Amino acid sequence: MAKNMELHVDEFNIAHLKMNDVENKNIFSNDFIRGFLAAMDDLEAKYKPHAMILSGLDSVFCAGAEKDTLIDLSNGVIDVKDLLMSERLVNAEYPIIAAMEGHAMGGGLVLALCSDIVIAARESRYGAVFMNMGFTPGMGTTTLLQGLMGDFVANEMMYTGKRFKGSELLNKGTNINYILPKKDVMPKALDIALQISEKNVKSVYLLKYTLSSKKKKLLIDARLQEDMMHKLSFAYPETKDIINSFYAD
């Protein structure tokens, strides 16, 4: 197991996958994506979990793409590895609970969109920040964000790139299952997972298969549109400068 991921399956047959790249704060480096996919391979090779709780660091659930990848894209080097993570989650046979104690930005938020149940923290921020960097949203955001946030809040998030505070989203009335004080996020995730663990695992898998078909289609639709928009928007000459200024410290 790569050190950027922690995976274990507990006595209730609940898988716990923690994205734990402390050094890089859970950005999509190549190592991170490899580690994530390897952890899911490992889980599925050895177990048939009732459910999986996907969590991140206390401060950052997942921060999305790294600058180098975006610059590569703006140079015409096409790299779609991050999409493998969306697909992997959507195609999982078991339900996934995203327990977002920390912030989730861009592709990091998409990991929650590809989950089945989502818990956010009042104190943390959540944003579809793609347009802040001059290019259009990716990884399935354009078709999946509406399901979690509602059509019009999703529009606002994508057009403005604003990083909404959990407490702000609570007032907006989204479809996020729970928006709780950070310390209550993991206990709530565990409670939901325990309820699922009481069900017949074979029926849980059947239900997941049915419920996930819509999302699988949405992700395929997104991919066609988003790839085309990325080819255009990453090629705009100004995009590289906007990316560089966005990541300036």
Add this chain to the structure above:
Amino acid sequence: MTKEKIIEVISQNIIENLDDLENETIDPMKSMKDYGANSLDMIEVVSCSMRELNIKVPRAELADIETIDQLADKFLAFAEA
């Protein structure tokens, strides 16, 4: 634009963007961190304030700022430039 006006705008945005500060008076000599802001809260306060004041400060210029007062000075410099 006066420095007092800038501090007023920043303070208002701190109160709006952070929890449980409704009755608090913001001390400009303090850092936003003293009021419980995380890094993304600070980015949000800064970008909301810049929009309201109609000024643009490049992010690189903001790296060394520690207090609200220093942020107001930086905004003032860009407002007058």
